Amino acid sequence: MTFHDFNFNEQLLEGVLSMGFTTPTPIQEMTIPVIMNGDDLIACAQTGTGKTASYLLPVMNYIANSHNHHTTALVLAPTRELAQQIDQQVEGLAYFTGISSQAVFGGGDGMAYEQQRRGIQNNVNIIIATPGRLIAHLTSGVLKLDKITHLILDEADRMLDMGFSDDIMRIIGYLPKKRQTLLFSATMPGRIRTLAKNILTDPQQINIAISQPAAGIDQQIYKLHDGQKTPLLKMLLKDGGYLSSIIFASRKEIVKSLYKELKAAPISVAAFHSDLQQNEREEILLRFKNKQLPVIIGTDALSRGIDVEGIDLVVNYDVPGDPEDYVHRIGRTARAATKGTAITFVNNRDLKRLKSIEDLIEKPIALKELPEILQSIEAPPKEDRPHGPASGQRRDGKRNPKRFGKKKPPRPAQN
Incomplete structure (x- = not known):
């Protein structure tokens, strides 16, 4: 199978081939037809399998064919670095299509915030965002997500690990109920399935070698x-x-x-x-x-x-x-x-x-x-101290009075 077999928009395919993509990876081969069919999806795949392109390409194909001039797709990512990398991949794949994107993340200065705000106001086709900074733009009234047709959660397990569950649900409250939702995760713990049940509709499920390192x-x-x-x-x-x-x-x-x-x-x-x-x-x-x-x-x-x-x-x-x-x-x-x-x-x-x-x-x-x-290097002192709180500390990090000389109250005298 090659990327020609997906019948992508001609300009999008040109961008794919110009980036050196020839044969789709297994996750791409399995997910792209499902997404192009309009189904919600839960995809579980290890890192490095090409999952970013597996959701970007069908979403970009939809945008290229529909000629929309508003924000159509929202990608949520756990970290600014991942958001930037996804944005860069959109830029490469979209080179011949005119599709626009904007990475939205915190941690920068006022100039970065202003640049993001301008991109949002220009109605870019795709927003790639970390949850916290996206909410800041939503509450300011600058950003409207009422025309979103595609919501993608990338590395959903990592976002939940970082405590973004409430933020995700708050963001979803700004979206149209009629949309396509795609959830990508490297692992599938119970809380991911609970999240999927709450935000997806009759999703297809695809699993690719969960928790197995690459053979190479x-x-x-x-x-x-x-x-x-x-x-x-x-x-x-x-x-x-x-x-x-x-x-x-x-x-x-x-x-x-x-x-x-x-x-x-x-x-x-x-x-x-x-x-x-x-x-x-x-x-x-x-x-x-x-x-x-x-x-x-x-x-x-x-x-x-x-x-x-x-x-x-x-x-x-x-x-x-x-x-x-x-x-x-x-x-x-x-x-x-x-x-x-x-x-x-x-x-x-x-x-x-x-x-x-x-x-x-x-x-x-x-x-x-x-x-x-x-082999002759001697071990440092306390080498065999087990993992866990330091001696004299509780798991909440506070000092344990028993280990620092605080006396116990005297026991009552026995009659």
């Missing part, structure tokens, strides 16, 4: 202690021959600390975290995408917020707490049927997490031997 990923683990992690990482980045690498850490404090150590190595690297300004984040992603920056370090915000071809190494400096996050992290490599390497550092505290990951992907991950030169 060479998955490896090293069992080591924390004192060996950074020396091993430096060796991999300097001697492994990798051209484009992402390092995932569990907290931004680790990201910042690791960035300083790698930069001093010296390794060309940038840290991506929430303390950066929006323009700084955009510059880092642009340099990384253009292959001007070989290494980027970040938290799980990067695992679904970056779509860059040619990443040949992903390193889990810390094992993620959720097995699903492991799949999303390593899914940054081996995209579009290419190959890549995913390496995970596993210390004693993370053995249970490793077991959960292997249970999810239904196979053991290959164990690599630690280089001999690193």
